[in-house]
Each structure stands twice: as structure tokens, then as C-alpha cells.
Amino acid sequence: MPITKQTNAYTVHRVVISSPKPINAVLRDLNFELNEEKAGIHLMMKLASAASREDLETAINGMTEGKRDFLLFASGSHSRWMEAYSNHQLKFRQTVVYTIGNPLLAAPVLKNDMTAGLDIPPKLLVQETDNGGTRIIYDLPSSIMAAGAPRNAEMEAALDKLDKKFELLVNKVLTVANKL
Numbered sequence: 001m002p003i004t005k006q007t008n009a010y011t012v013h014r015v016v017i018s019s020p021k022p023i024n025a026v027l028r029d030l031n032f033e034l035n036e037e038k039a040g041i042h043l044m045m046k047l048a049s050a051a052s053r054e055d056l057e058t059a060i061n062g063m064t065e066g067k068r069d070f071l072l073f074a075s076g077s078h079s080r081w082m083e084a085y086s087n088h089q090l091k092f093r094q095t096v097v098y099t100i101g102n103p104l105l106a107a108p109v110l111k112n113d114m115t116a117g118l119d120i121p122p123k124l125l126v127q128e129t130d131n132g133g134t135r136i137i138y139d140l141p142s143s144i145m146a147a148g149a150p151r152n153a154e155m156e157a158a159l160d161k162l163d164k165k166f167e168l169l170v171n172k173v174l175t176v177a178n179k180l
Helices: 023-033 041-049 053-064 078-085 103-112 114-118 153-174
Strands: 014-019 071-077 095-101 123-128 134-139
Touching: 014 153, 023 123, 023 134, 023 153, 041 053, 041 071, 053 071, 053 103, 071 078, 078 095, 095 103, 103 114, 103 153, 134 153
Parallel strands: none
Antiparallel strands: 014 134, 071 095, 095 123, 123 134
């Protein structure tokens, strides 16, 4: 069989939400919301070793502690390595990329289209703004996951739920607490 190539175009909706909240406070709150201490490599190891649906659900529910929608898979500072790459000749606004997700939220999407795995787990880019605030940038899950794939009611509902939960998380970590 010969090698074939297919290129498909699709539209992605990029979301940018900004706040005056300083980036270090946003990163602290995001790490807490994603259960950085108990997720990350622990989550990856559980996904690799799970023996059953029940095993996965128990582990994921334990990591979300009944109060989180998403968990941390990994994070890294693009600004830090780019400064090193330029031999510290260039300075970049603090920029951290997060790979986050929840396998229990992803399962209905992947069940309907495994190619959605190209964008599962999704990412958030957290960036310091020129005025000392923070912006979070992400591609709307429903616009990028399963792009071009046939959709059904189950997938639409799962993607809509994911879109809403993403925005709730971003707004939560960007909100500046009112001090009385």
C-alpha cells in the first residue's frame, strides 16, 4: 500500500481572558486548582497503569477531591528557556504553558473520535501582561478537539461541558479577591 497524505482545514477559536491580577498570584491559584501536588506525574502513572474503569475513576476522583474539574498533567516556562536560549540577551514576559485535563471529561470525546487525542489533554498559556496583569490564552476545546470529525449529541454535550468548565477555571484563577 502506498503512503498517502491528506490535509484538512478547520477553524479554531482562540480565547484570551485578561485580568489585572499579578501572574505569580494567578500561577499560585492555578497550581492549587489543578492539584499540582497530587497530579502531574502521579496522574500520568495512574493512566498508564490503570486496570479498569473503576480503578481510573477512583484515582481521578481522589485527585480532584470532589472540588476540581481539571488536573495538572505538566507545566513549563517558555520565557525561562527562551531567555537561556538567547544567552540572557533577551528578556521575555513571564509565560508558562500548562497541559491540563480530566480523563473522565475526555472519555466521551475520545470514545466518539480517538483523533481528538491530538488535543487531549488541552493546554493553557499563562502570560504576564505589560501592565503587570495576566492573560490566559487557550483554544476553545469544542473548536479544536475532533476538528472535522462527525459529531453526535454525546460528543456535542461533552465538548460544550468542557468549554464551560474551561472558562470557569480561567475566570476563577484570574479573579482578584475583594478584600473587606
